[in-house]
Amino acid sequence: MELRINQMNFIDQTISQTFPGIKKLIPHASGDFSKDKLLDFLEIWWHKNLVLEKPEEKFIEDFKNWAKEKRYHPNADKAKSIYKLAEESISTQPSNSSYIKNSIQEGIELIKHINQILHTILSQMMEIAEPLEEYQEAKKFSGISDKLAVQITAEFGDLSKFKNKKSLISFVGIDSPPYESGNFKADQKKITKRGNAILRKVGYQAMKCMMSSKDPENEIYLYMVKKEKDRKAKKICKFAGLNKFLRIYYAKVMASKQEKNLLKAA
Structure with a gap:
């Protein structure tokens, strides 16, 4: 849990510079550690400029397809809100930085691995209890x-x-x-x-x-x-x-x- 919290803090601090405000629109983690919608989203759109690369209609379509694939609700209104946020927010880090991209991707991969372990431990605890x-x-x-x-x-x-x-x-x-x-x-x-x-x-x-x-x-x-x-x-x-x-x-x-x-x- 301590390692997970440290990694989550790192991701949160980084995306506050690459995609300010996104945490308010997308929830972070589910209660049983089996899924994390924000982490899944950031694997693709870790910077606001990645959202703005395509017209709004195309992003909405991509977002809905992504949501269906990840088994989330394909909410078009949510996609519109994200696109609007990307237009209005100001990032302090560039989107062409391979260092920042790799740091975020590696951090997300580590958190997901930790989440799987925690989910397994929690399931075993419930079985014992x-x-x-x-x-x-x-x-x-x-x-x-x-x-x-x-x-x-x-x-x-x-x-x-x-x-x-x-x-x-x-x-x-x-x-x-x-x-x-x-x-x-x-x-x-x-x-x-x-x-x-x-x-x-x-x-x-x-x-x-x-x-x-x-x-x-x-x-x-x-x-x-x-x-x-x-x-x-x-x-x-x-x-x-x-x-x-x-x-x-x-x-x-x-x-x-x-x-x-x-x-x-x-």
Whole structure:
């Protein structure tokens, strides 16, 4: 992942000079690393001048044929927007530089190879996690994808090792610090951040996904919306939602484990 991020940053920095604004029109990567529309596009049109080499009608036709071949939606309006961007944007690097072209092409090839490896690893992780209650219960929350669910499962491990919900929340590091005297004020309390930093990032991402899914039947989503209506900062709302999620998640997983043990005993 670190190598992938470094290469992605290099590509992003380079195309901001060769084709400014293209990232806003074409999404970067799919969630399972199996495809990356922007990288596929840049393999052919890595510089804005390559788009303008042909009339707009011809580029639209080429774009649609490319999209069909790569199994993307052949959107003519998207092609028009790209052509318009190419006309209006100003590049700071030449399109006839073989060095820049080769650097981009080699970077894209490396990222795609890394993506294939990550996709394989993720698939294996899901296969291993499939029988685990931690994975199955995480997937049931709207907005949490299989990929996110397996990340949560991998970081937490067996929830049976936590004696209660509070110890789980402390492990993540989003519990409140102990009361201290002196100049302490109640409205100054923040999360401790003593726990697992990776889990906090994964949990925060899960809350963002829940907010994006906007499921009216998801009580965690409704809870975060209520907090926002109370004019709480968005970050605070999401960590409050994460706290609620962990309590519910722990209860559901432990209930599922207990039910499974009872079935085994029977």
